[in-house]
Amino acid sequence: MSFLHGIAASSGIAMAKAYRLVEPDLSFAKITIENADSEVERFEAAVAKSKSELEVIRDHAREKLGADKAAIFEAHLLVLSDPELLTPIKDRVKSDKVNSEFALKETADMFISMFEAMDNEYMRERAADIRDVTKRVLSHLLGVKLNDPSMISEEVIVVAEDLTPSDTAQLNRQFVKGFTTDIGGRTSHSAIMARSLEIPAVVGTKTATKDIENGDFIIVDGLKGQVHINPTQELLEQYKKENEAYEAQKAEWAKLKNEKSYSADGHQVELVANIGTPNDLAGVKSNGGEGVGLYRTEFLYMGRDQLPTEEEQFESYKAVLEGLEGKPVVVRTLDIGGDKELPYLSLPKEMNPFLGYRAIRLCLERQDIFRTQLRALLRASTYGNLKIMFPMIATIAEFRQAKAILDEEKEKLLKEGVAISETIEVGIMVEIPSTAVLADQFAKEVDFFSIGTNDLIQYTLAADRMNERVSYLYQPYNPSILRLVKMVIDASHKEGKWTGMCGEMAGDETAIPILLGLGLDEFSMSATSILKARSLIRKLSRADMEKMAEKALQMSTTEEVIELVKEATNTK
Ligand SMILES: C=C(OP(=O)(O)O)C(=O)O
Numbered sequence: 001m002s003f004l005h006g007i008a009a010s011s012g013i014a015m016a017k018a019y020r021l022v023e024p025d026l027s028f029a030k031i032t033i034e035n036a037d038s039e040v041e042r043f044e045a046a047v048a049k050s051k052s053e054l055e056v057i058r059d060h061a062r063e064k065l066g067a068d069k070a071a072i073f074e075a076h077l078l079v080l081s082d083p084e085l086l087t088p089i090k091d092r093v094k095s096d097k098v099n100s101e102f103a104l105k106e107t108a109d110m111f112i113s114m115f116e117a118m119d120n121e122y123m124r125e126r127a128a129d130i131r132d133v134t135k136r137v138l139s140h141l142l143g144v145k146l147n148d149p150s151m152i153s154e155e156v157i158v159v160a161e162d163l164t165p166s167d168t169a170q171l172n173r174q175f176v177k178g179f180t181t182d183i184g185g186r187t188s189h190s191a192i193m194a195r196s197l198e199i200p201a202v203v204g205t206k207t208a209t210k211d212i213e214n215g216d217f218i219i220v221d222g223l224k225g226q227v228h229i230n231p232t233q234e235l236l237e238q239y240k241k242e243n244e245a246y247e248a249q250k251a252e253w254a255k256l257k258n259e260k261s262y263s264a265d266g267h268q269v270e271l272v273a274n275i276g277t278p279n280d281l282a283g284v285k286s287n288g289g290e291g292v293g294l295y296r297t298e299f300l301y302m303g304r305d306q307l308p309t310e311e312e313q314f315e316s317y318k319a320v321l322e323g324l325e326g327k328p329v330v331v332r333t334l335d336i337g338g339d340k341e342l343p344y345l346s347l348p349k350e351m352n353p354f355l356g357y358r359a360i361r362l363c364l365e366r367q368d369i370f371r372t373q374l375r376a377l378l379r380a381s382t383y384g385n386l387k388i389m390f391p392m393i394a395t396i397a398e399f400r401q402a403k404a405i406l407d408e409e410k411e412k413l414l415k416e417g418v419a420i421s422e423t424i425e426v427g428i429m430v431e432i433p434s435t436a437v438l439a440d441q442f443a444k445e446v447d448f449f450s451i452g453t454n455d456l457i458q459y460t461l462a463a464d465r466m467n468e469r470v471s472y473l474y475q476p477y478n479p480s481i482l483r484l485v486k487m488v489i490d491a492s493h494k495e496g497k498w499t500g501m502c503g504e505m506a507g508d509e510t511a512i513p514i515l516l517g518l519g520l521d522e523f524s525m526s527a528t529s530i531l532k533a534r535s536l537i538r539k540l541s542r543a544d545m546e547k548m549a550e551k552a553l554q555m556s557t558t559e560e561v562i563e564l565v566k567e568a569t570n571t572k
Pocket residue numbers: 187294296335431451452453454455456502503504
């Protein structure tokens with residue numbers, strides 16, 4: 001038995017066998033071959049095996065995850081039947097007398113760089129397909145096994161270096177009981193996805209992939225941030241009991257499901273949910289969410305090999321708006337970049353992706369993508385209470401430009417006779433310090449703010465939210481962050497506007513008392529945190545928390561703030 005410590009990223013306890021989702025070694029040497037015909041046969045056999053494997057995966061994905069997730073495998077099958085790719089590989093084997101691995105990689109790389117350089121979305125998507133297919137054929141040539149998370153069909157705990165959002169999108173909740181990763185923090189997107197899937201997760205263990213073998217029995221304790229490998233019977237029994245206690249606690253919180261969110265002295269706030277797909281609606285309802293404070297639409301664009309059409313997007317937005325029956329739904333426009341990649345856009349690798357070409361920066365340049373999304377949103381607006389939010393706004397000019405594009409699309413649709421709601425609020429994420437500092441100016445032009453602390457903290461303290469080595473600097477309760485939050489809330493109230501928070505801090509037990517005191521209007525969090533937060537707020541006096549928050553703003557360290565909250569909430 002051994003033990004790993006990491007960051008508790010999604011609460012709950014999971015116990016199952018390990019499934020390692022780790023890229024296998026696909027390296028090989030260039031070899032001169034004697035018999036070209038038998039080498040070509042070896043290549044053809046690997047292609048045939050790859051095809052039958054892909055057919056199984058495609059059918060499985062179609063059945064378990066839906067046609068849109070299966071489409072990517074369909075595209076891979078097409079590549080594997082394309083003589084324009086296969087013939088030059090075989091010709092290369094014959095003419096240069098080289099091994100298939102080498103001929104395949106050289107030819108594929110040539111096509112990939114050619115397609116990626118083209119100013120054509122479709123061809124760039126094909127480059128991504130060729131890259132994936134090359135890996136699969138190589139794995140058969142080398143006799144190693146690729147991982148296919150969509151094929152998992154027994155209860156497992158996934159162990160990975162990191163899980164990209166598109167990996168996570170392929171996980172089947174029925175079988176994946178939890179996960180643990182080497183890297184990442186509480187606000188990395190794998191952690192956020194785990195919370196929306198309601199599966200326990202521990203991230204940032206540093207060595208999970210080194211220490212855990214396939215088939216090891218694992219306990220993931222997403223409450224304490226611990227991973228136990230091959231535990232003793234005694235520990236297992238203890239965890240079964242802890243799990244029962246946790247379930248009982250949840251049942252107690254569940255009694256607050258249909259209640260509004262009032263503090264002990266009668267101050268009302270809104271507790272809403274962060275979602276990634278329409279599938280998350282069930283969780284919002286079962287956890288008593290009063291609406292959606294952040295719909296991360298980028299997940300619509302992930303786990304597939306081309307952009308979603310206007311129609312597909314319209315259907316998703318309509319489903320969420322209708323599903324929430326008039327409750328507020330804040331939809332954030334595409335926030336791609338940073339750790340959220342879209343391989344089919346073939347964006348160049350950057351030195352500092354979190355400071356680079358992402359979110360609104362990309363949308364203002366790729367207006368084709370942005371306008372399609374805005375049209376879908378505007379068309380869906382009559383089905384509920386829509387609010388549109390732009391991510392990563394750094395300057396007023398960006399907001400004005402994004403708003404102008406929205407207004408243009410609105411005009412066009414109205415001319416086409418399409419009905420559009422007249423009460424759509426338009427707001428921004430405050431996740432860049434420049435915007436928090438200039439909140440008084442922004443407040444004159446926007447309808448609302450939503451503070452994105454996941455990014456705001458990383459940019460303010462210059463500490464990568466994904467990097468566990470600098471996680472000690474990632475300090476939500478640092479007075480510098482509290483002061484920025486206060487500036488934003490005060491600026492909005494002065495103009496008669498409102499401020500929400502959709503970073504993970506909004507659902508954090510230590511932060512909630514301070515945020516209540518600072519006057520935050522809306523708290524948006526993982527659906528699974530809502531009932532616990534409601535139970536906490538009911539016990540707090542807004543007036544007392546206001547006094548406490550004033551003191552916190554005058555403190556100089558994170559530790560002092562934590563102490564202060566403990567004292568003020570009697571949890572010391
Ligand atoms: C909510 C936020 O956005 P994301 O986590 O998607 O970057 C944030 O930055 O706080």
